[in-house]
Amino acid sequence: MNKKNRVVLLYPRNHFKKSYHPWTWVPLPTLAVSAPLFAEGYDVVMIDANVEPDWERRVVDECRDALVLGISCMTGPQIHFALEAAAAVRGAGLDLPIIWGGYHPSILPEQTSRNQYVDAVVRGQGELTLLELVNRLSQGEDFTDIEGITFTRDGETVSNPDRRVADINTFPRLPYDRIERPERYLNNMHVGSRVINYVSSQGCPARCQFCAEPLVYRRRWKAYTPDRVLSDLEFLESLLGVNGIMYFDSTYFVNERRAREISQKMVERGMKFGWAANARAPQLGKFADDTFDVLKASGLWAFLVGAESGSESQLGTMQKDITPEDIVEAARVATRHGIKISYSFIVGFPGETDSEIEETWDVMERVSQVVGEYNSQLHFYAPTPGNALFDRAVELGLNSPGSLEEWAQFSTVSGDLPWMDDRFRNRQKQREFYLVYGYPSEWVRRRAARSTARKLYVNVASALSSARCRYHYWGLPLDWWLLRGMRSA
């Protein structure tokens, strides 16, 4: 029997710069695994290094009297900071087990577990595995036979059998009320003035070959019942006066009936929420007309769609199972029903040709024409491990990290890949610039209204960019250089 009762959970910083986003999000991965631990009476300390300046000292201090340290991480900078925290804990002479969970360790459990600062990796859904592990530790028992973990002992790596993914409805509510100063996570943005993040499902049934979901949740999708969602939303409303929800589900609209019932009940209960959630483009064309009415009446502000590419062949290679036409049709359907739609596109896939990128720009422009504004976000392809696109990237010269330390140096955000140079990046940014000003969004227009100089800038940029969009002429980008110069001045 171990007298200690404390569990420390760390959500490491997710960017080398001060913050990743203008917004601050509740770290749902650690909040989710904390729920059953709180319910069993453990003293859970959650540290979010994205909001706590002195996070490292705090982790070490809280670990002094703890049973275990749990760390969550995605591929990317979080690994760097997670290793930094673990090293600090060991450096202070503390030998409590350090357990890693989240997408990166779940995709590469063996490699992760071989790091000196990893006592075990919890693969996939973490609630039950962590609870069982902590129960064992608190009883002073060995945990190495529990399902769903991978660990390395004396040079030998062992992966225990998978744990069955549990129905998430059986888990206690995410304890937002146990977060320190939860008001820090309220954001003032388009969907509302007190917006918080929430997740109503886990996994995704699709099979996209660049994404972590099919690897970790094996194309299973588990969702809260409508009543559970409603009860959670009411709880957030009464706890924090929340009036907007950003759903962090990988895909929210898998089941039309469920989405509709949630919205119907929100309307019946007079709940005033703005919200936005991820959708797959082909789903929208299949919804009944009155489903859109209910979604809108319940405050749906925008469908967020991962379109990825406008090239049929690229969409095929990544097994996105959508067509460029689905992307444009989704814009038509959403616009017809008066609901915004926002897309995310990616350029720079391994082996992608200039003409395929051109097809993406064409689709971006077509959807901008349909909705009347540029409503997309452009990203450069960022490889993450364990899928066919990553393997292709390695064939094309990407250095595949061979250890957790090497992953800590791996860049997931800069578009810094062997086949992307400054010329490539500039060309893409230039094309985006022409769409941003050729189809100015409400946001661009609002910014323009802030001063005469801005207004002048936006008017000139819009006139030149719309002309380019009209004639499809992208050569001699003198205007781009000039306007960019003006903007930085």
Ligand code: B12
């Ligand atoms: C929100 C989010 C972000 C936010 C995070 C901010 C925040 N405070 O939450 C930001 C914008 C920073 C972000 C960035 C990126 N993200 Co992101 N993000 C997400 C998203 C949409 C939601 C995460 C979430 O809250 N999930 C809900 C929680 C409850 O679920 P969970 O994470 O699966 O947690 C469970 C298990 O993993 C496990 N678990 C998790 N942590 C722990 C810890 C312990 C100790 C244990 C035992 C278990 C455990 O148990 C949990 C409960 O079952 C996910 C997709 C998704 N729906 O999960 C992508 C996702 C995690 N992101 C992903 C990617 C690719 C990125 C980026 C690389 C994108 C990019 N190119 O820039 C960057 C990473 C770089 C960086 N800067 O860190 C991938 C992960 C890929 C990978 N190999 O890690 C995902 C899965 C998207 C996808 N479908 O591919 N992201």
Ligand code: SF4
């Ligand atoms: S639809 Fe989105 S979340 Fe689902 S597998 Fe494809 S990219 Fe991943």
